[in-house]
Amino acid sequence: MERLQTAGIQPTRQRVHIAQVLLTGNQHLSADQVLEKMKHTGKPVSKATVYNTLGLFAARGILREVIIDPARVFYDTNNTPHHHVYNTVTGELSDIDLRHVLSEQLPELPEGTELEGVDVVIRVRPVR
Amino acid sequence: MERLQTAGIQPTRQRVHIAQVLLTGNQHLSADQVLEKMKHTGKPVSKATVYNTLGLFAARGILREVIIDPARVFYDTNNTPHHHVYNTVTGELSDIDLRHVLSEQLPELPEGTELEGVDVVIRVRPVR
DNA sequence: ATGACACTTTAGACAAAGTCTATATAAGCC
DNA sequence: GGCTTATATAGACTTTGTCTAAAGTGTCAT
Numbered sequence: 001m002e003r004l005q006t007a008g009i010q011p012t013r014q015r016v017h018i019a020q021v022l023l024t025g026n027q028h029l030s031a032d033q034v035l036e037k038m039k040h041t042g043k044p045v046s047k048a049t050v051y052n053t054l055g056l057f058a059a060r061g062i063l064r065e066v067i068i069d070p071a072r073v074f075y076d077t078n079n080t081p082h083h084h085v086y087n088t089v090t091g092e093l094s095d096i097d098l099r100h101v102l103s104e105q106l107p108e109l110p111e112g113t114e115l116e117g118v119d120v121v122i123r124v125r126p127v128r
Numbered sequence: 129m130e131r132l133q134t135a136g137i138q139p140t141r142q143r144v145h146i147a148q149v150l151l152t153g154n155q156h157l158s159a160d161q162v163l164e165k166m167k168h169t170g171k172p173v174s175k176a177t178v179y180n181t182l183g184l185f186a187a188r189g190i191l192r193e194v195i196i197d198p199a200r201v202f203y204d205t206n207n208t209p210h211h212h213v214y215n216t217v218t219g220e221l222s223d224i225d226l227r228h229v230l231s232e233q234l235p236e237l238p239e240g241t242e243l244e245g246v247d248v249v250i251r252v253r254p255v256r
Numbered sequence: 257a258t259g260a261c262a263c264t265t266t267a268g269a270c271a272a273a274g275t276c277t278a279t280a281t282a283a284g285c286c
Numbered sequence: 287g288g289c290t291t292a293t294a295t296a297g298a299c300t301t302t303g304t305c306t307a308a309a310g311t312g313t314c315a316t
Contacts, residue, residue: 012282012293032273046295051274067249072273073198085237088244109213113252116216120248121195124241140264140311160302174266179303199274199302 007060014045018053019062028066028074028093068093068121083120096122135188142173146181147190156194156202156221196221196249211248224250 004011004019021037022029029037031054038045045053054075057063064076068086074093076084082095109115132139132147149165150157157165159182166173173181182203185191192204196214202221204212210223237243 010283010292014294030273048275048296049294052293067195067198069195085241087238087241094238109250109252110215110222112255113213113215114255116251116253118248118250120246122237122246123244124237125244127240127242138263138312142265158302176267176304177265180264201302 003062007057007062009056009060009062014049015053015056017041017043018045018050019057022057022063022075023077026076026078026095028076030072030074034075066093066119066121083122085122085124087125088123089125131190135185135190137184137188137190142177143181143184145169145171146173146178147185150185150191150203151205154204154206154223156204158200158202160200162203194221194247194249211250213250213252215253216251217253 001011001016001019003023004015009015018034018038021041022034031051034054035045035047035050038050054063058065058075061079064079066074066076066084068074068084069091076093076095078095082097085094085096086092129139129144129147131151132143137143146162146166149169150162159179162182163173163175163178166178182191186193186203189207192207194202194204194212196202196212197219204221204223206223210225213222213224214220
C-alpha cells in the first residue's frame with residue numbers, strides 16, 4: 001500500500017489486491033496469468049481492470065513491461081536495471097544482469113529524441 | 129529469385145512477388161503492411177500466404193523478425209548484425225549498429241541452452 | 257504425355273490478446 | 287449526507303495471427 005501511494009497511485013481495493021499477488025518475489029507474468037490468479041484468490045477482478053492496473057503500474061515504475069513474444073507482454077516485478085533471457089522453446093523468461101555491458105555505451109540517439117528505455121532480450125533454446 | 133534459391137526456398141510466383149516488393153531498400157514492414165502493398169500491386173496474395181512467406185523468409189535468414197510492439201511483429205530487410213531504435217510515439221523504427229558494444233560480451237547463458245538471437249530495442253520518444 | 261506425389265496457395269473460420277464503451281460503484285471532499 | 291471525480295465492470299468489439307480443408311501447381315519417373 002505504501003508502495004502504491006509513494007508511486008502516486010490511489011490504493012484501491014483491486015489495485016492493492018493485484019499488488020499483493022504480484023509483488024511477492026520476482027515474477028514474470030502475463031496479463032492473462034494475473035487475471036487467472038485473481039480468479040483463484042476468491043476476489044476476482046475484471047479483465048479491463050487487470051489491464052488498466054498493469055499498465056498503470058508499469059507507467060509508474062512499479063512493474064516493467066517486457067515485450068518478448070508478439071503474442072504476450074510480460075510484467076516483470078524486478079525493476080532494477082537488467083535484461084532478459086527468453087527460452088523460445090519452453091517459454092521460460094529469466095533475468096540477467098547486463099549493466100556492465102551496456103551502461104553508458106549507448107550510441108547517440110536520433111535527433112530530437114530522448115531515451116525511454118532499453119530492452120535486451122537474449123533468445124535461447126535448449127541444446128538438443 | 130537467385131536469393132530465394134540460394135536460401136533453399138522454392139521461388140514460387142507469390143514468393144518472388146513478395147520478395148520484389150519487400151527487398152528494395154531497407155524496410156521495416158509488418159505482415160499487415162505487406163498484405164496491403166500486395167493488394168495495390170495488381171496481383172493480390174492471400175493473408176495466409178503472406179504470413180507463411182514472411183515466416184519462411186525469416187527462418188531462412190532473408191528477413192529478420194523484430195518484436196517491438198505487443199501488437200506487431202516487424203520484418204527487417206537488413207539482415208546484418210544490428211539493433212533497433214523505436215520511437216514509441218511516432219511508431220518509427222530505425223536501425224542502429226551496436227556490434228562494438230555487445231559483441232563477444234554476452235554473459236554465460238543458462239545451463240543447457242544455446243543462443244538463438246539477441247534483440248536490443250532502444251525505445252525513444254520525441255523531446256517535448 | 258500422363259499419372260502420382262509433394263508442395264503451395266487460398267478463403268474463410270477460428271483463436272487469443274487487448275481495447276473500448278456505457279454503466280455501475282466507490283472514494284474524496286465540502 | 288450530497289456532489290464530483292475517479293475507478294471498476296461486463297461484454298462487445300478489434301486486431302493480429304493461426305488453422306483447416308480444398309483447390310491449384312510443379313516435378314519427376316515412367
